[in-house]
Amino acid sequence: MDIYLLFGPPGSGKGSLGKLLPKGSHLSIGSLLREQNIDCSNGKLVSDEYINSLVLKYLKQNSQKEFLVLDGYPRTESQAIFLKKYFQDRIKTFIHLSCSDEEVIDRVCFRETCNCGCSYHPRLKPSKRVGICDACGSMLKKRSDDTKEIIQERLSVYKKEKNKILRHFQDKYVDVSVERDFKESLKKIAQFILSGNENYIKDIRNFPIGRDQIKQFGRE
Ligand SMILES: [Zn+2]
Structure with missing residues (x-):
């Protein structure tokens, strides 16, 4: 199984992208938790151990799938380390959806x-x-x-972890802008995932981001 990691602020289109992919190939951790009636509505995070075990179980049970897009995982550095420990060779691409704070707040509110x-x-x-x-x-x-208050809290949690997580996936990292041409960008990312052909996302990448820049990013 190839694993694609989908990473981006709330409202960046992770769920909408999932709708463009074949059923069962997109796993949203947020939905998985809501299905189990776990409340993460205050913007805080559920324990890493719990989420890690949930994801590990799901990946083992679904190992026959051709590919899986993980949405909302890893969300902390310790989750990133855990995932790499078990599935390092399976991780195909780390897709970062980038979007400004103002746009995120508008979209979510x-x-x-x-x-x-x-x-x-x-x-x-x-x-x-x-x-x-x-x-x-x-x-x-x-x-x-x-709400605006909760989204701001979630954004600050998101940003705190973002650079720490990113460092673990430097060699798989692709940054894609979803600020403008939102729907078109999501379509291109879906085509990329389905075909493995990077040409689909070339023109919506925020490239070039080289290794040095990511390292710099991580030190901020
Ligand atoms: Zn409906």
């Missing part, structure tokens, strides 16, 4: 979600009928953790 996993935004991805899910017809709602 105006996001509407459905129980079926779809999410909408009035500017980026409006539903056809106001307040109703296109896919299943259910009423849309706002997640209780999609």
